[in-house]
Amino acid sequence: MANSRMAMSFRNGLSILKPKSTSTVFAIGTDLIRNILFVLFLLRWTRKSVLQLRGRGLFGTVGDIYISLRRISYALFLRAPGIRSKVQLQVSEAIFNLEKKLVPQGPGVSRYLTLPKEGWTEQQIKAELESLGGMKHKRWEDGRVSGAVYHGGTELVKLQSDAFERFMVANPIHPDVFPGVRKMEAEIVAMVLDLFKAPPGAAGVTTSGGTESILMACLSARQKAYAERGVTEPEMIIPETAHAAFHKAAYYFKIKLHIVSCPSPAYAVSIRAVSRLINSNTILLVGSAPSFPHGIIDDITALSRLALRRRIPLHVDCCLGSFLMPFLPRAGFLTQPFDFTVKGVTSISCDTHKYAYAPKGNSTVLYRTAALRTYQYFISPDWSGGVYGSTGIAGSRPGALIASCWASLMFVGESGYISACHSIVGTARKLEAAIREHPSLKDDLKVMGEPLVSVVAFTSPTLNIYDIADSMSAKGWHLNALQNPPAMHVAVTMPIAKVIDQLIDDLVAVVEDEKERERVRIVEGKGKKGQAKGDSAALYGVAGSLPDKSVVVQLAGGFLDTLYKA
Numbered sequence: 001m002a003n004s005r006m007a008m009s010f011r012n013g014l015s016i017l018k019p020k021s022t023s024t025v026f027a028i029g030t031d032l033i034r035n036i037l038f039v040l041f042l043l044r045w046t047r048k049s050v051l052q053l054r055g056r057g058l059f060g061t062v063g064d065i066y067i068s069l070r071r072i073s074y075a076l077f078l079r080a081p082g083i084r085s086k087v088q089l090q091v092s093e094a095i096f097n098l099e100k101k102l103v104p105q106g107p108g109v110s111r112y113l114t115l116p117k118e119g120w121t122e123q124q125i126k127a128e129l130e131s132l133g134g135m136k137h138k139r140w141e142d143g144r145v146s147g148a149v150y151h152g153g154t155e156l157v158k159l160q161s162d163a164f165e166r167f168m169v170a171n172p173i174h175p176d177v178f179p180g181v182r183k184m185e186a187e188i189v190a191m192v193l194d195l196f197k198a199p200p201g202a203a204g205v206t207t208s209g210g211t212e213s214i215l216m217a218c219l220s221a222r223q224k225a226y227a228e229r230g231v232t233e234p235e236m237i238i239p240e241t242a243h244a245a246f247h248k249a250a251y252y253f254k255i256k257l258h259i260v261s262c263p264s265p266a267y268a269v270s271i272r273a274v275s276r277l278i279n280s281n282t283i284l285l286v287g288s289a290p291s292f293p294h295g296i297i298d299d300i301t302a303l304s305r306l307a308l309r310r311r312i313p314l315h316v317d318c319c320l321g322s323f324l325m326p327f328l329p330r331a332g333f334l335t336q337p338f339d340f341t342v343k344g345v346t347s348i349s350c351d352t353h354k355y356a357y358a359p360k361g362n363s364t365v366l367y368r369t370a371a372l373r374t375y376q377y378f379i380s381p382d383w384s385g386g387v388y389g390s391t392g393i394a395g396s397r398p399g400a401l402i403a404s405c406w407a408s409l410m411f412v413g414e415s416g417y418i419s420a421c422h423s424i425v426g427t428a429r430k431l432e433a434a435i436r437e438h439p440s441l442k443d444d445l446k447v448m449g450e451p452l453v454s455v456v457a458f459t460s461p462t463l464n465i466y467d468i469a470d471s472m473s474a475k476g477w478h479l480n481a482l483q484n485p486p487a488m489h490v491a492v493t494m495p496i497a498k499v500i501d502q503l504i505d506d507l508v509a510v511v512e513d514e515k516e517r518e519r520v521r522i523v524e525g526k527g528k529k530g531q532a533k534g535d536s537a538a539l540y541g542v543a544g545s546l547p548d549k550s551v552v553v554q555l556a557g558g559f560l561d562t563l564y565k566a
Contacts, residue, residue, distance in 0.1 A: 051279050052064075054276060054279075055258065055276050055277040055279070056276075056277075057276070067547075070547045071547045071548050071549075072548075073547075074547040074548040075548040075550060078548060078550065078551070087551060091551060091554045091555060091558070094555055094558070095555070095558035095559075095561075095562070098558060098559060098562055099562050099565060102562050102563075102565075103562065103565045104135070111566055112566075113566055138476070138477075138478040139476060140478075140495060141495070142495070142499065143493075143495035143496045143497070143498050143499035143503075144476050144477050144478060144496075144499070145477075145478040145493075145495075145496075146477075146478060146479045146480050146489065146490045146491045146492075146493075146496070147480065147491030147493065148478070148491075148493075149493065149495065150353065150354045150355060150357055150493055150494075151357070151493065151494055151495055152357030152408065152412065152420075152494070153357075153494070156357060156408060156411055156412070159407050159408075159411055160358075160359055160404040160407055160408060161404075162407075163400070163403040163404045163406070163407040164359070164400040164401070164403065164404050165400075166400075166403065167180070167181060167399045167400045167402070167403040168400050169399075170398075170399025170400060170402075170403070171396050171397065171398070171399055172185055172397050172399050172402060173390070173395055173396050173397065178399050180403075181399035181402055181403065184402055184403055184405075184406035185206055185402045185406075187406060188206055188352070188364065188402065188405055188406055188409065189203075189204040189205065189206060189364060189366075191409055192204065192350055192352065192364045192366060193366055195323070195326045195350075196318075196326060196339040196340055196348055196350065196366060197339045197340050197341050198340045198366060198368070199340060199368065201368075201369055201370060202340065202366065202367060202368055202369065202370075203366075203367050203369065203370040203372070203373040204364050204365060204366035204367060204373065205364070205365055205373065205376070205391045205392060206352075206362065206363065206364055206402060206405070207363045207364065207365055207392055208361050208362075208363065208392075208393075208394060208397070209351065209353065209360070209361060209362070209363045210243065210245060210317075210319035210320075210349060210351045210354075210363050211243075211245040211248065212363065212365075212392060212393055212394075213319065213349035213350070213351070213363045213364060213365035214243060214245035214246060214248075214249060214315075214317060214319070214349050214365075215245065215248065215249045215252065215253075215393065216365050216376040216392055216393075217284075217315045217347045217349060217365050217376075218236065218246065218249035218250075218253060218255065218284060218315075219249070219253055219375070219376050220313075220347065220367070220372055220373070220375040220376040221234075221236070221283045221284035221313045221315070221347075221375075222234045222253055222255060222283050222284075223375040223376070224283070224313065224372065224375045225283035227375070229280075231280070231281055231283060233256065233281050234253075234254075234255045234256065234281060234283040235255065235256040235257075235258060235279070235281040235282050235283065236249075236250060236255045236256070236257055236258065236282070236283060236284045236285075236286065237258045237260060237274050237277050237278065237282060237284070237285050237286065238257065238258070238259060238260065238286040239259075239260055239262050239268075239269035239286065239287065239288060239291065239298055240259050240260060240261055240262050240269075240484070241262045241267065241269070241288060241291035241292070241293050241294060241296070242286050242288055242291065242317065243288070243291075243292055243317055243319065246286060246317075255283070256281070258277045260273045260274050260277065261273060262291075262294075262296070262298075264448070264449075264485075265449065266296070266449055266450070267291075267294045267296045267448050267449035268296050268297070268298050268299055268449070269287065269298045269299070269303075271299055271302040271303065271306070274303065274306060275306055278306065278310050278312065282310070282312050283312070283313070284312065284313050284314070284315055285303055285306060285307050285312055285313070285314045285315070286314075286315050286316075286317065287299070287300045287303045287314065287315075287316050287317070287338075288316075288317045288318075288320075289316050289317065289318045289321045289325055289336075289338040290320060290321055290325075290451065290452065290453045290455060291320075291455075292320055292455070293457060293482050293487070293489065294448045294449055294451065294455065294457040294482075294487075294489065295320075295428075295449075295451035295452075295453055295454065295455025295456060295457055295489065295491075296448075296449045296450070296451060297321075297335075297336045297338060297452055297453070299336075300314075300316055300336065300337055300338045300342050300345065301336075301337050301342055303344065304342045304343060304344025304345060305344065306344075307344035307345075307346070308343060308344040313346040313347065313372070314344045314345050314346055314347075315345075315346065315347045315348070315349070316338055316339075316342075316345050316347070316348045316349075317348075317349050318338065318339075318348050318349060318350045319349050319350060319351040319354065319363065320351070320354060320453075320454075320455070320491075321338070321350075321355075321453055322350055322351050322352070322354040322355035322356055323350075323352075323354075323355040323356040323417050323420075323421075324355045324421050324424065324425060324453050324454055325338060325339075325453065326339065327414075327417050327418050327421040328421065328425065328452070328453070330418050330421075331418050331419075331421040331422040331425060332422065333421075333425050333429075333452065334452055335452060336452070340366075340368060345368065346367065346368045346369075346372060347365060347366060347367050347368070347372065348365070348366045349363065349364070349365050349366075350363065350364050350365075350366065351363045351364075352364060352405050352408070352409070353405075355417075355420065355421075355424070355454070356405075356408060356409060356412070356417070357408050357412060357420075358401075358404060358405035358408040358409070359401055359404045359405070359408075361398065361401045362401055362402075362404075362405040373391075376391065376392065377389065377390070377391060378390050420494065423494065423497050424454050424492050424493065424494065424497055425452075425453060425454060425492075426497075427492045427496065427497040427500045428451065428453070428454050428455070428456050428490075428492045430500055430504075431456050431490060431492070431500060431503070431504065432447055432451060432456050434504045434507075435447050435456070435458050435507075438504070438508060440508045440511055440512055441507065441508060441511055443462070444460055444461070444462045444463055444511055444514075444515065445458045445459070445460055445507075445511065446458060446459055446460065446461060448487060454491055454492045454493075455489050455490070455491045455492070456489060456490050456492070457482060457487050457488070457489035458487060458488065458489070459485060459486060459487040459488075462515075462518070463511070463514045463515065463518060464486075464514070465481075465486045465487055465488055466481060466486065466488075467514055468488065468507075468510055468511065468514060469481045469488045471510040471513065471514065472506060472507065472510055475506045475509075475510070477503065477506065490503070
């Protein structure tokens, strides 16, 4: 019976079912895991490639690859023996010259590198402060500086100083200790929300400046996408003219950045290009009202349609537009839709320390709903020091700045802001008209786009624009040089409005001088547009034109280091 064929067959069948050796099972398992990981890797990069092709197109993708290869090749060239030492020598010389310009040196210069053994008297300190305030500088007081100083007048400055002194020690992190500061901060947000036509339930916070406002809007969008859609590889789509703070936000918060062209002649963001780049990882669309470089308002209505259709937040950067954009119609100027009346707009940044004339260190970020605001909060419920919460990056904040901002808004009021808007934007239109129509300017300078607010940007088809920038600097003006494409701009402020005729006269004189130099070059057979020689040309015209930006990074890093040379 035990040797029957049935029993033997049954026994052989059971032997087949016996488990294989541990090493065999391990080998099979390892191969399976390896194959699964390979398939996942393949799927991941296939998806990335498809999104890249869909977003940039075939030619755009090839162009991106070419630019990357060109940049890498040039970076390797700069690292070659002999080349690298020469580049470093030139960078060191440039930084040394920068230090000589910015850091006071020579006899009569006092440097304080340690605490005084005994405290100074009040008279000593005031005398030193007077000396520091009188150091040689570009005369913003005379209206010679583009942007930078948004001055509301000496009467307002005195009021701000009084408010600052009254709340010198205040810190809004302790609302029970400083209830007046809490009240003023809430009222600032409410006033700005009203100005931007926010719907019921809208919310906002004050921040230290436009950069923090933009950072918080990006953080809110990232956290919202993670919490509501599970997005772990966030992407953001911005115009190439959007403020550098969006690049900083992408760097800080690990957000992939898609930069969309703003082609001439409009210099507004390409809506079609934005649409192609949207995918399941997109957390935020961005538009400027207006942009810093060219003063152009992006098509916020078109961006809104995209945002609503794809259910993506839309941020409008109105930091520069500030308290000009909302008052354009009442001051008699054209405008474009940009605020919360555009349904797809979910957040807006607005600097109160620009055209609202509050002291530096004041800005706001506004949200369509309070729920959006909560995504920027940081709360630590189990810290040993107690429950900790903050609305933004800072913990402790200067209540004195909040008090000064509140005093500014209440002092100027709607009528004052309308009047200022009329003066500033009217001055910008006068400058634009001079560039377009003056016989000495119209053929050699070209206004970029159709600016509607305070910034007028222009380039030159016949002259080196950086030579013009440096020549204006030699005449005592501090204007802004731009790149990609080479250009410069004037951001009109109240001080500039008072001296606009002088600015136009100096611009005419500079252009005439540059045209004469070009005529001499042509007569001498040297061709048109000679190599620019000044500081602007060194940074933007030469180093800025290199495919690899490591030299520019070193120069900028050297500049930042110089700021802390005592």
